[in-house]
């Protein structure tokens with residue numbers, strides 16, 4: 001699919017200013033993570049107008065894509081979430097190509113990149129990554145965001161992606177009667193080998209539920225969206241910290257992908273978004 005000039009999709013938002021106005025129409029859904037805070041903390045080195053537009057693009061994910069479990073890593077749709085992140089970042093890269101002039105290209109890229117950040121920030125708040133003890137990023141490569149295939153191993157932690165009906169040779173279990181956070185620990189067994197199982201909470205209003213019934217948990221049972229969720233403050237803070245780190249890493253990934261596609265011209269497009277290069281991550285060390 002070529003470059004989709006979906007300006008209509010973002011309203012008449014051709015400029016950062018227009019996006020800034022539309023930001024007021026969107027508020028983070030009541031159960032959602034503090035995306036604005038995470039994004040502005042992680043990417044504080046960007047120009048204020050870019051950061052505002054990026055935050056608007058991020059938060060608009062809840063309004064524009066409220067029914068897409070992939071956009072929020074809900075319902076154990078890990079393959080869909082990973083594909084969503086990769087597709088949105090590819091969209092951002094295309095928009096930063098030389099054939100899409102400023103400011104439209106930048107505006108499109110900012111919205112698409114914002115959507116990808118939203119999904120990745122939700123990943124840590126909506127899954128049991130934190131409860132399983134995951135204290136590293138789900139992916140720290142600088143290539144396109146990798147697929148998360150059902151019942152594959154996540155290389156960074158060894159967690160198994162629990163999505164859809166389990167293969168017959170595996171047992172997938174959890175203790176639903178245990179208190180939090182123990183009840184969120186999913187175990188995948190293959191003969192004598194065990195590994196942790198990665199799941200996310202189910203959301204009724206989003207079609208499609210890929211969580212196998214024996215280990216499924218609702219969004220309410222698992223989310224760490226806010227510090228005020230009773231009994232989950234520590235987990236919320238852990239999820240927030242990972243979301244901030246992932247968001248900074250995604251800046252490096254975007255820079256790499258843009259350079260791969262468009263060379264120095266692409267790098268310069270992104271450099272123009274930065275207000276304080278000294279506060280930007282050292283992507284060569286990532």
Ligand SMILES: [Zn+2]
Pocket residue numbers: 032061062071072118122
């Ligand atoms: Zn969300």
